[in-house]
Amino acid sequence: MKIYSTYSVKIKHYNHIFKDTVSVYRKAVDFLINVCLDEWDNIFEIKGNLLQQQYVERCVHTTKDNPTPIYDFDTKFYKMPSYMRRGAINEAIGKVLSYKSNLANWKENPIGNRPSTPKAGYVFPSMYRTVMYNQIEDYVAQVKVYIHNTWDWITIDLRKSDMNYIYRRCKNRKQCAPTLQKRGKEWFLDFPFEENIKLTDTSIYEQTILAVDLGINTAATISVMRPDGTILGRHFCKLPKEIDSLTHSINRIKKAQQHGNYKTPRLWARTKGINHDISVKTANYIMDIAVLYNADIIVFEYLDKNCKVRGSKKQKLKMWRSQEVQSMVTKKAHRLGMRISRVCAWGTSKLAYDGSGRVLRGKDGDFNTYELCKFQNGKIYNCDLSASYNIGARYFIRETLKSLNESSRLRIEAKVPQCSKRSTCTFSTLVNLNAELMSLAG
Structure with a gap:
C-alpha cells in the first residue's frame, strides 16, 4: 500500500511577500469554479481527470491552436504559470464535483439547508518543481511568486533543522511537489512524501x-x-x-x-x-x-x-x-x-x-x-x-x-x-x- 506523509519547512525572513501569490491563486480558483459550474454537463461526460482538466483548459486558455477560448481567463490572470493554472483547474473541478454530489444527496433526502455554491476558501498553491520551485542548495531554494504585478523568482532560506530532518528521515521516500502554507504569521513549505509499504500477509x-x-x-x-x-x-x-x-x-x-x-x-x-x-x-x-x-x-x-x-x-x-x-x-x-x-x-x-x-x-x-x-x-x-x-x-x-x-x-x-x-x-x-x-x- 501507499503511505503519504507531510513535513513542514519554515521559510525564514519572509512574512508578507507571499500574500499576493495566494490571493491571485484563490481568485483564479473562484473564476474556474464558475466555469466548471457552467460547463459541468460537458465535463461530467468526460472520463478521466486529465481529460477533464484539458477540456477546462481549452475553455479558458489561449494557444496557437485555440486562439479564441470561451472564457477570458488569460486577461484577468496574466502570465500565470501553466502548472499553477492546471492546479487551480483541478482544485475547481474537485470542489464542483463535491458540490454536485452533496446537492444530489440533499435532493434525495432534503434534510437541513441546501448545499451552498462552492468557493475557493483557504486553498494554497502547489509549487511544482522546475517551473515553480527549485532547490539551489541544501537550505536555499527559489520559488516563483506574484511580485510587482508579475510572476518572478525569489530566493528563500529554509530552516536548517527542518531540512536536516527531511534529509535524515525521508531520504528513502519519494518527494512530491511542496505546497505553500501559512500558519499564524509564518509561512511554510509543506513537503509531501510517498512510500510503498508491504503489509504482513501471515496466515x-x-x-x-x-x-x-x-x-x-x-x-x-x-x-x-x-x-x-x-x-x-x-x-x-x-x-x-x-x-x-x-x-x-x-x-x-x-x-x-x-x-x-x-x-x-x-x-x-x-x-x-x-x-x-x-x-x-x-x-x-x-x-x-x-x-x-x-x-x-x-x-x-x-x-x-x-x-x-x-x-x-x-x-x-x-x-x-x-x-x-x-x-x-x-x-x-x-x-x-x-x-x-x-x-x-x-x-x-x-x-x-x-x-x-x-x-x-x-x-x-x-x-x-x-x-x-x-x-x-x-x-x-x-x-x-x-x-x-x-x-x-x-x-x-x-x-x-x-x-x-x-x-x-x-x-x-x-x-x-x-x-x-x-x-x-x-x-x-x-x-x-x-x-x-x-x-x-x-
Missing part, C-alpha cells in the same frame, strides 16, 4: 495479535494473543499524572464558568493540549508493545461516538480521544508493515471472558472503582483485561470462520453455536472453537 493460524481495549481511567489494556488462545503478555498503560493534570484543567474551566466566564480559550487550549499528549503517549505505548512482540495485527474495538452522550460521565466520554489514538496507531503500524483490524464493541466489557455471563462492576459488585469486576461464579478480575481477551477472541473467531469452507463452517457453528453471533463471543468461545477444529483435524 491466521500463525498470527500474533495485540488486542487493545482503550479506556478512560486506564488508557490502554493490551493482551498479546495467539490463535489457540495463548496469552503471551498482558500490559497496562496507565497515565495517572496526565489524567490528574487533565482533571485539574477541566476543574479550572468549571470554576471559571461558575463565575460567568464562559469564554476561556486559553484554558481550553491547555486542556486540549493535555488531552492530545495523553493520546500521543498511549499510541506510542501500544506501538512499543507491538514492536516488542513483533505483532502482525493490532485489534481495536469499533467505537462509534456519533450518538448523543447522556449521564454523569458524559464529559469524560466527550473528552475521550479514542479515535485519535486509533488513527495515530494506524499510521504508525502501517509504516512498520502491521495491519489494523476492528471488531464489534458490544459486550466486550459486559461479558466475562470465561463465558459465565454478565459481570458486575462498580456499586453492583461492591467496588469503588470500575477497573475491577465480579463474574457470576464469584471470580474477581480486571474488567479491561477481560475485555481485551474478548476483543482478541472475536478477531480470531471471525478470521478463522472466514478461512473455512461452507460445510466446515456450518459443522463448527452446529458444535459451537456461540460462533454464529459475533456480538456475544467471548474468550471461552475461542477455546471451544479451537477444540472443535482439533477434533475435525484428528
Whole structure:
C-alpha cells in the first residue's frame, strides 16, 4: 500500500511577500469554479481527470491552436504559470464535483439547508518543481511568486533543522511537489512524501495479535494473543499524572464558568493540549508493545461516538480521544508493515471472558472503582483485561470462520453455536472453537 506523509519547512525572513501569490491563486480558483459550474454537463461526460482538466483548459486558455477560448481567463490572470493554472483547474473541478454530489444527496433526502455554491476558501498553491520551485542548495531554494504585478523568482532560506530532518528521515521516500502554507504569521513549505509499504500477509493460524481495549481511567489494556488462545503478555498503560493534570484543567474551566466566564480559550487550549499528549503517549505505548512482540495485527474495538452522550460521565466520554489514538496507531503500524483490524464493541466489557455471563462492576459488585469486576461464579478480575481477551477472541473467531469452507463452517457453528453471533463471543468461545477444529483435524 501507499503511505503519504507531510513535513513542514519554515521559510525564514519572509512574512508578507507571499500574500499576493495566494490571493491571485484563490481568485483564479473562484473564476474556474464558475466555469466548471457552467460547463459541468460537458465535463461530467468526460472520463478521466486529465481529460477533464484539458477540456477546462481549452475553455479558458489561449494557444496557437485555440486562439479564441470561451472564457477570458488569460486577461484577468496574466502570465500565470501553466502548472499553477492546471492546479487551480483541478482544485475547481474537485470542489464542483463535491458540490454536485452533496446537492444530489440533499435532493434525495432534503434534510437541513441546501448545499451552498462552492468557493475557493483557504486553498494554497502547489509549487511544482522546475517551473515553480527549485532547490539551489541544501537550505536555499527559489520559488516563483506574484511580485510587482508579475510572476518572478525569489530566493528563500529554509530552516536548517527542518531540512536536516527531511534529509535524515525521508531520504528513502519519494518527494512530491511542496505546497505553500501559512500558519499564524509564518509561512511554510509543506513537503509531501510517498512510500510503498508491504503489509504482513501471515496466515491466521500463525498470527500474533495485540488486542487493545482503550479506556478512560486506564488508557490502554493490551493482551498479546495467539490463535489457540495463548496469552503471551498482558500490559497496562496507565497515565495517572496526565489524567490528574487533565482533571485539574477541566476543574479550572468549571470554576471559571461558575463565575460567568464562559469564554476561556486559553484554558481550553491547555486542556486540549493535555488531552492530545495523553493520546500521543498511549499510541506510542501500544506501538512499543507491538514492536516488542513483533505483532502482525493490532485489534481495536469499533467505537462509534456519533450518538448523543447522556449521564454523569458524559464529559469524560466527550473528552475521550479514542479515535485519535486509533488513527495515530494506524499510521504508525502501517509504516512498520502491521495491519489494523476492528471488531464489534458490544459486550466486550459486559461479558466475562470465561463465558459465565454478565459481570458486575462498580456499586453492583461492591467496588469503588470500575477497573475491577465480579463474574457470576464469584471470580474477581480486571474488567479491561477481560475485555481485551474478548476483543482478541472475536478477531480470531471471525478470521478463522472466514478461512473455512461452507460445510466446515456450518459443522463448527452446529458444535459451537456461540460462533454464529459475533456480538456475544467471548474468550471461552475461542477455546471451544479451537477444540472443535482439533477434533475435525484428528
